[in-house]
Amino acid sequence: MKKLLIFLTAIIILLFAYSNNYYIKEKKMNDIPKNAKYCYFASGCFWGTEYWFEQADGVFEAxxxxxxxHKANPTYMEVCTGLTGHLETVKVGYDADKTTYEDLVRLFFETHNFTQKNGQGPDIGSQYLSAIFYQNEEEKSVAEKYINILKEKGYDVATTLxxxxxxxxxxxxHQDYYFKKGSIPYCHFYNKIF
Structure with missing residues (x-):
């Protein structure tokens, strides 16, 4: 009886995980708004970064x-060596009719330790550095604005543009990691700054 109960519990957990994963993939494929835009943020382990952006108003995917x-199509193991030059990054898809790039930059700074120079929390290495990848001068200008605000507040900002x-x-x-796991990030916490 005990083995049957364990077996049934395992089946229920697997079905739940599968249905959640299916829902996430279907949502990503079907809910792309007309005014969709994308931006790119690196703030340590991408699991925690993705977690916070997925919950933000106006974001339809992370x-x-x-x-x-410098290496095309790197694997996780290759990036972990620090030799490919990549940072763990989250591509944020957002509806520009519902949120702004500026809102997302603020969320980026409020959900990680942008003063840490050698990684993020316990994750140490060049792949875990804090960075904003800007696509145009407007994005660069917004990011610079918030870095300057933080410096004026006395922070030693390690984030690079x-x-x-x-x-x-x-x-x-790696996708939707915390949602699948049913937990919260271990080194990304929300801290209201702006």
Whole structure:
């Protein structure tokens, strides 16, 4: 009886995980708004970054991946070596009729330690650095504005601004990590600053 109960519990958990994953993928494919825009943020482990952006008003998707490096289509293991030059990055898809790039920049700074120079929390290494990948002068100007505001508030900002050049989607098991796991990030916390 005990083995049957354990077996049934395992089946229920697997079905729940599958249905949640299906829902997420269907939502991403079917809910792209007419005024969709994309932006790219690196703030340590992409699981936590993705978690906060997925909950933001006006965001229709957040995809974990790799940006800024020199190797095409890197794997997670390659990025972890620090030799590809990539940062763990989240591609944020947002509806420009419901939120702004400026709102997302503020959320970026309020959900990680932008003063840490060698990683994020316990995740140490060049792939975990804080950076904003800007696609045009308008995005760069908004990011610079908030870095300057933070410096005026006395923060030693480690976040760098980098011109966007590439984004490679991470492996499936990295996508929607905390939603699938049913937990919250261990090194990304919301801290109201602005």
């Amino acid at each position: 995809v974990s991946g790799y940006s800024g490096g 980098r011109e966007y050049k590439n984004f490679y989607e991470a492996e499936d098991y």
